[in-house]
Amino acid sequence: MSSDRPGFLGFGLGLRIPHYQSIIEDWPEIDWFEIVSENYMVEGGKPLYYLDLIRERYPLVMHGVSLSIGATEPLNRQYLRELKALADRVNPRWFSDHLCWTGHAGTNMHDLLPLPYTDEAVRHVVARVREVQDFMERPMLIENVSSYLTYRQSAMTEWEFLSHIAEQAECLILLDINNIYVSAVNHDFDPYDYLNAVPVDRVAQFHLAGHTNHGDYLIDTHDHAVIDPVWDLYAAALRRFGAVSTMIERDDHIPPLPELLQELEQARAIALPILEEQAA
Amino acid sequence: MSRLGQLQEEFQRAVLTRSDGFNREVVDSGRIGPARRVEIYADAYRGRLVDCLADSYEAMHSLLGDEQFYRLAHRYIDAHPPRHYSIRWYGDQLAAFARRTAPYSEHPYIAELADFQWQLLTAFDAADVAPLTADAVARVPADAWPCLRLRFHPSLRRLMLQWNVPAIWRQIDAGADRPEAPRRSEQPRPWIIWRSELMQRFRSLGADEAWALDHAREGASFAALCEGLCDWHAETEVAGRAAAMLKQWVGDGMVVGLATD
Ligand SMILES: [Fe+2]
Numbered sequence A: 001m002s003s004d005r006p007g008f009l010g011f012g013l014g015l016r017i018p019h020y021q022s023i024i025e026d027w028p029e030i031d032w033f034e035i036v037s038e039n040y041m042v043e044g045g046k047p048l049y050y051l052d053l054i055r056e057r058y059p060l061v062m063h064g065v066s067l068s069i070g071a072t073e074p075l076n077r078q079y080l081r082e083l084k085a086l087a088d089r090v091n092p093r094w095f096s097d098h099l100c101w102t103g104h105a106g107t108n109m110h111d112l113l114p115l116p117y118t119d120e121a122v123r124h125v126v127a128r129v130r131e132v133q134d135f136m137e138r139p140m141l142i143e144n145v146s147s148y149l150t151y152r153q154s155a156m157t158e159w160e161f162l163s164h165i166a167e168q169a170e171c172l173i174l175l176d177i178n179n180i181y182v183s184a185v186n187h188d189f190d191p192y193d194y195l196n197a198v199p200v201d202r203v204a205q206f207h208l209a210g211h212t213n214h215g216d217y218l219i220d221t222h223d224h225a226v227i228d229p230v231w232d233l234y235a236a237a238l239r240r241f242g243a244v245s246t247m248i249e250r251d252d253h254i255p256p257l258p259e260l261l262q263e264l265e266q267a268r269a270i271a272l273p274i275l276e277e278q279a280a
Numbered sequence B: 001m002s003r004l005g006q007l008q009e010e011f012q013r014a015v016l017t018r019s020d021g022f023n024r025e026v027v028d029s030g031r032i033g034p035a036r037r038v039e040i041y042a043d044a045y046r047g048r049l050v051d052c053l054a055d056s057y058e059a060m061h062s063l064l065g066d067e068q069f070y071r072l073a074h075r076y077i078d079a080h081p082p083r084h085y086s087i088r089w090y091g092d093q094l095a096a097f098a099r100r101t102a103p104y105s106e107h108p109y110i111a112e113l114a115d116f117q118w119q120l121l122t123a124f125d126a127a128d129v130a131p132l133t134a135d136a137v138a139r140v141p142a143d144a145w146p147c148l149r150l151r152f153h154p155s156l157r158r159l160m161l162q163w164n165v166p167a168i169w170r171q172i173d174a175g176a177d178r179p180e181a182p183r184r185s186e187q188p189r190p191w192i193i194w195r196s197e198l199m200q201r202f203r204s205l206g207a208d209e210a211w212a213l214d215h216a217r218e219g220a221s222f223a224a225l226c227e228g229l230c231d232w233h234a235e236t237e238v239a240g241r242a243a244a245m246l247k248q249w250v251g252d253g254m255v256v257g258l259a260t261d
Helices: A017-026 A046-057 A077-090 A119-136 A158-169 A177-187 A191-195 A228-241 A257-279 B003-017 B034-056 B058-079 B094-100 B108-124 B134-138 B142-147 B165-173 B207-217 B222-229 B238-251
Strands: A011-014 A032-036 A060-063 A095-098 A140-143 A172-176 A203-208 A245-248 B149-152 B157-163 B184-196 B199-204 B255-259
Touching: A011 A257, A017 A046, A017 A257, A032 A245, A060 A077, A077 A119, A119 A140, A119 A158, A119 B003, A140 A158, A140 A203, A158 A172, A158 A191, A172 A177, A177 A191, A177 A203, A177 A228, A191 A228, A203 A228, A228 A257, A245 A257, B003 B034, B034 B058, B034 B108, B058 B094, B058 B108, B058 B165, B094 B108, B108 B157, B108 B165, B108 B184, B108 B199, B134 B238, B142 B222, B149 B207, B149 B238, B157 B165, B157 B207, B184 B207, B207 B222, B207 B238, B222 B238, B238 B255
Parallel strands: A011 A032, A011 A245, A032 A060, A060 A095, A095 A140, A140 A172, A172 A203, A203 A245
Antiparallel strands: B149 B255, B157 B184, B184 B199
16 A cells, blocks of 8 residues: 555545534535544444435545554454445545554453554554555554553653554554644643654644643543644644645534534634645 | 553453552653543543443433433443444443343333333434335235235334333433333233334334234235234235235335235
């Protein structure tokens, strides 16, 4: 699988159930949508009905939460087959999942758990990303997650870990700007150090989102608007990585679509001057 | 097991059981200690599953109230760590759990409501097959009727309910704060749930229709249905009665195929 960066899709949103109806009534000006793959890995009914209507009009990308690329049990073949069947139906520009593990010995905790930043884990994940890419026959992106603890075993930074894996597995990166910020606060590192260490030609998508501030730590809840320091980090990311498809994730306290479109306008307003300057 | 696998096993145990053996693997940064950092994950794990159950079992939540529902949810979570790759399937054992676990087992309407809600949920995203129209039935030649067999929509579910859970569900769904109290009937009654035009529907059946539907789903011919309906109706009426049922099933969008061979 080549690592050529796929084209710039513009500014998108995560497709969410409360917005289905207003999307198919108004066909709002949104450049693209990201779907959560598992929500459509069902046999029929409303989810696939709306998906089929929406994919006619908008470019889609698929974003999964259950691949568990960092787990040590074998990859779930049934899951992969269903994921591929969905990709065949949707024809996404790419698919992504998280650089994490979600469970052990048959349990799925439905959480995006961090990996220890070790050579062992790099080797393990690289082999599995290659296996998944070969099976899916589509470009794969891995996303950095928010984390709340650091393992004693870790022998490198998170950005070194992410970069090594992307380079060695020849896969792309979905850089979640908010997750960098959340982890920077939780682990006392400089988010700009992170940003400036990620290989430019690997980054194919940005996530923006809000989080919850618990005083001495932050939790990645996707239930608030994007905050100013994250917008600043986004601007720096655009300067470094150029035109990268950008979207806002909102999973809880989902506001009406116009409110999210306004937030997306904010992303556009930050990005366009930077991208124009780069083009000049 | 690899070092990575061992680490994950210990982390998972800490999340599932809130044990502290894993804390030694976590860097102590001073500001927030390892125990608190692990606890963030354990809290998130429970919180997510409780939310998922509350989502799948809205009527149950409303009927039992926060305290009782969350107690049930936590006991279920203790007994059933999720295994499916999709969280959509978490909760599939709740009815069975309530049926065999005290004190829920002493209030059988809880298991019955759980079963009813779960079946509604599975009807929601069951496979799509276009339902048959009345025209297709009208085109069946008269002499082919005796060997007519039906295929039903994949969303169709058959239940036996002894409690008034569909009424309770309907009232809660319509926004009632105080739905009618759970009531037990003398005998379990046959019900069906299915999806038509993207909406889940349900209704009760008479004993004759339940028998006919169960046998039609197993592939009984129209002639066999007529014969069986003689247990409820006069011989001169059974053909008309069977045809009326068939018409209703088709009109309800439950029938997806006919075969006459
Ligand atoms: Fe994200």
